[in-house]
Amino acid sequence: MxxxxxxxxxxxxxxxxxxxxxxxxxxxxxxxxxxxxxxxxxxxxxxxxDYSIPEFRRRIHNKLTRTSEPELRRFKSELRDRAFDAFLExxxxxxxxxxxxxxxxxxxxxxxxxxxxxxxxxxxxxxxxxxxxxxxxxxxxxxxxxxxxxxxxxxxxxxxxxxxxxxxxxxxxxxxxxxxxxxxxxxxxxxxxxxxxxxxxLDAARWEEICCIGKDRTERYLLVYMLGSSDEHWAAIEKTASDMGLALRIIPVFEQDTKRSGCVTEPVGPEEFVKLFRNAEYVCTDSFHGMAFSLIFHRNFTAFARFGKNDPKSQNSRVEHLLGLTGMSDRLFSGSNAVEIAETTADFEYADTALSPLRVTSLEYLRYSLSHVNLQEKRVANIKARSSLCCGCGACAAVCPTSAIKMEMSGNGFLTAKLDGKMCVECSKCTKVCPFGTEAMNRAAKDAQMYSFKNPDSNVLLNSTSGGAAYSIARLLIRRGYKIAGCMFNAEKQRAEHILISDESELYKIQGSKYIQSDFSDVIKKLCAEDKGTALAVFGTPCQIASARRALQGWDNVLFIDLVCHGVPSYHLYEKYGDFIHRTSGVDNKRMQMVFRYKPKSWRDIYLYASDGERSYCCSKKDDPFFRMFEVGNCYMESCYECRWRSDSEADIRLGDYWGPRFEEDKTGVSMMVCFTENGRRAAMDAAFAGGTIAENQPIEDYLKYQQSNNIPKPVFYDTLMLELKSKDKKLESFVDRYTVPLENRSLSSSEYLKYVFKMVTYKEPNNDT
Structure with a gap:
């Protein structure tokens, strides 16, 4: 198998x-x-x-007893890393x-x-x-x-x-x-x-075979492999070596180990590690596998417990289990028995007798489990069977011949594909356009060319998120006869949605950032219905562009432009935010025009602005509850935590703000243009030339360093937070602190700290059963 x-x-x-x-x-x-x-x-x-009373006490104790000792630095060696790679290969x-x-x-x-x-x-x-x-x-x-x-x-x-x-x-x-x-x-x-x-x-003979170990030992030494750094343990180790008349051979774990007398200077990979255990006279270790190889090669050893008894992060259980199983519990150092342990010969015959049946039953378990797997799985050819992720792009619904797929708002507040299994004919067309259920067609950002761009027109800059690159490229392409698919904010629906435009006068509709999920389903259906000879430019998030590329595969005259994206938050958050704006500023949240990046206030210091034409709301990102929730990334769509396009892209061009120190003095905005294809590079250069400016070549390291290039894990409290957002009874400001400000990062006076802890301890979460 x-x-x-x-x-x-x-x-x-x-x-x-x-x-x-x-x-x-x-x-x-x-x-x-x-x-x-x-x-x-x-x-x-x-x-x-954790806001429980025991945890609160522990935090207070840690604050009072905290020392200024520096954290130990791990030992690093390029040659050691190569030895690991060689062993794995x-x-x-x-x-x-x-x-x-x-x-x-x-x-x-x-x-x-x-x-x-x-x-x-x-x-x-x-x-x-x-x-x-x-x-x-x-x-x-x-x-x-x-x-x-x-x-x-x-x-x-x-x-x-x-x-x-x-x-x-x-x-x-x-x-x-x-x-x-x-x-x-x-x-x-x-x-x-x-x-x-x-x-x-595997027995000793098999490990000798894997690691090419000779039979002869050329020196007598006490081998040390310690993952902890207890001074008491090291004192016992040095005394044991001295009493036994053995030289120390230390496998370095921390930088400070390299300064100890007896540290192994040659690179130690896994193979060398096994050889050192095989040839040792005696072993001192706090490592589970250090003890395992001592048992395999019958090397007398002293075992050390790396964690304290009350340490909540203790991993001692695995060590205790192995020692107990093999009758070696008395070889565990307890603070004063180092000499007694060293003078006692371990009973390896008993250990082998204990391990032998365990090996047999372990192999039997593995064989039995593998033999009882039914390999006759029925393969179902639709998106739900192919992938558990959905970004709501709507490509599957656009190509479904039986209309078995509809786009609906999920319980968590995201536009999502819903499949009617009774209508599905398993033609697999939906699976071929799903950006998550197919092989990625990515190009790596590290291999791309990057440029900085700034439109010279102050009006364009004022209404654009950064340097106006998206507007400039779209304007050039419309003038060349392209149709443009881009995202606009629909104030009547209080939703973001993609539209298809072909007139330069409509470009203002798709300017600026929208920090909410855009309905892409209608526009991708329209794109698929276009004649294959139509010139198209599609702007969207990386997942939307990946789906459009699949849906329009084989089309010749299409330019794909994706945008730097951190994720899309739940619409339930946006709805609570609208309620918050209405209550605090009087703005009519049923018809407000939302500006997620309000450039008249600042480019770098982000402000959010909303207006219904009569009243307005404006707030900096550090105080705005929506942006605080957005920035911490706890309520994104589930697919955002598994994004395939953080450092890669399926687009021709990627656009975003040019963060980092290079343009820190700029107050009105600079765009970052990452060009993955020659078509993308030409479009970027032509847009700059047509606008009377220059796209300046910049190092791609600026993108890799200052944009998010890795996914953040989905929080384990995700479902609970979604219930909070969906609850009709809870106001946004009542729980925003809980999900955006880690307790250890709060800079508060003692009284404020206690008030905050009391608030969190008495906080009632929604019932997960409702």
């Missing part, structure tokens, strides 16, 4: 790399074709501060890179079974739902092998609820430690098998 394994591999961590290699070796030995999913998370969960077969949920979902067509684990991929302190295989369509094809929680409890209630839901769908569940199995069982109500870490499934 073709197997896809989801685990950590990219950290320069020895245990992580070695368990990944071991897993592939075991699966290959079983006759399967395993590949490791090449996924690198951009970041982990975002949650709200030699021992692991990878999939193509998967950057987002869309890429992961496409793996359903390529693999028979998906395995999550090993390592701490399920740690609640590094929560990422993709490691729970949330992209696999068929739950029966999801197997967990030795997935570790690394903790005895899940403190965050949002993460706990998410994990419980995700685990419930697995066809087979196992954990690496007793504590993890117990926790998973409590969450799911299912029995959970405890299995061995993949590194323990």
């Amino acid at each position: 073709k197997l896809a394994v989801m685990t950590w591999y990219h950290y320069r961590n020895y245990g992580t790399a070695l368990q990944a290699a071991a897993m592939q070796a075991v699966l290959r030995d079983m006759g399967h074709d395993p590949q490791l999913i090449q996924y690198r998370p951009c970041g982990y969960f975002r949650t709200l501060p 030699k021992n692991i077969k990878f999939t193509e890179p998967c950057r987002t949920l869309s890429d992961l979902e496409l793996l359903n067509d390529k693999f028979d079974v998906f395995i999550s684990g090993s390592d701490q991929v399920w740690s609640p302190l590094a929560y990422d739902p993709h490691y729970y295989l949330n992209f696999v369509r068929d739950n029966a094809k999801k197997i967990a092998y030795a997935s570790s929680m690394g903790a005895k409890e899940i403190r965050d209630r949002y993460i706990k609820a998410d994990i419980s839901r995700l685990l419930d769908g697995f066809g087979a569940l196992s954990a690496r430690e007793d504590s993890g199995a117990k926790l998973i069982s409590e969450l799911t109500g299912r029995q959970v098998k405890v299995v061995a870490d993949p590194t323990l499934l």
Whole structure:
């Protein structure tokens, strides 16, 4: 079978790399074709501060006892990194890179079974739902092998609820430690098998074969591999080495380790790591895998607990489980027993006897789980089966021959495609135009050419978001006979929508930013109905442009221009914002004209402005509740957290504000034009020339550094926030602080701090059951 394994591999961590290699070796030995999913998370969960009384006490204690000691810097070495890369390339077969949920979902067509684990991929302190295989369509094809929680409890209630839901769908569940199995069982109500870490499934001889280890040891040394930095632990290590008459050989973890006598100066990759354990006389370590390899090679060792007993981030459970299982608990340093441990020979015969049946049952679990997967999955050819993401572009509805797809406002306040399965004939036309359900056709920004642009006309600048590049390009193209698709704000509907124009006098309608989702469905239908010889220019967000490119594939005279986009917030937020403006300034929110970037006040210091023709509202972004919610990014459309076009694009040109220090003195706006194709570059240059100005070549690093190039994770409290926004009873200002100002970032006096904490402690969230 073709197997896809989801685990950590990219950290320069020895245990992580070695368990990944071991897993592939075991699966290959079983006759399967395993590949490791090449996924690198951009970041982990975002949650709200804990306002419970115990957590409040802990924060106060930390504030009172905080020291000014600098944080330890991790040891970095280019040669060490190369050694890691060489080991992974030699021992692991990878999939193509998967950057987002869309890429992961496409793996359903390529693999028979998906395995999550090993390592701490399920740690609640590094929560990422993709490691729970949330992209696999068929739950029966999801197997967990030795997935570790690394903790005895899940403190965050949002993460706990998410994990419980995700685990419930697995066809087979196992954990690496007793504590993890117990926790998973409590969450799911299912029995959970405890299995061995993949590194323990291979014996010493197999590891010697993988790492090309010779049989001879040329020196006697005490090997040290410490992930913690306790002075007490290091004192015990040095005393142990001195008493045993052994030289220290230290695998550096922190920069300060390189200054210790005995630090290994040669680059240590995973292969060298195993060799050092194989040839050591004695080992001192606080690492799970350090202890595992000590057991594999029968090396006497002292184990150290890296975390304090009451540390909420403690990962000691995995160490405690391994030591208890193998009868090695007495080798755990307790503050005064270093000499006793060093003078005692470990009972490796007992350890092997304990590990042997665990290896057997672990391999049996794996074989049984794989053999009981039903491979006869019915492939359904429509957008809902192909992708769980939707950006509301409407391309699927535009090409559906039976009108089985309608665009509707979802419960969370986003325009979304809704499929009527009874009307669907599974022609797959919708899947071919979906920007999330097809292979990406991206061009990388790092390979693009970039220019700065500023329209010399002050009126154009006043009504444009930045330097007027979009207006200038659109005007040039209209004069050349193009039809332009662009976004306008419809004050009657209080919605943003795309329109098709062909007259220069209408360009003002599509000027300026709209920080809400635009209805693209009508215009894409009109574009598809145009004659293929029509010259078109399409302006939109990156996902809208990606869908338009697919819908208009094969058309010759189309220019695609996307805009730097952070995400689109829920319309429920905009509706509450309209209510806020009405209550605080008297503006009629049913007919107000909204200006999301009010240039008469400033370009760099963003202001929002609304007017109904009689009254007006104007507020800076730092005080405006809508912009605060928009900027923190907690209520975007779900697809925005899995955007495929942050640093790449399917457009000819990407436009945005030229942020960064290069134009920090400019007060009226400068555009950034990133040209991905020669057609795009020519259009940009021609627009500048026609406007009597110059597009100046700039380093692409300005884009990569000052624009958002990575996705932010969806917050774990997302569903709760959506309920707040949808609630008819809650005013925007009543909860905006809760979701936009992390407690630790507030600069308040003691009395203000206490008032704020009291407000948060007594705050009542909406009932998730309603």
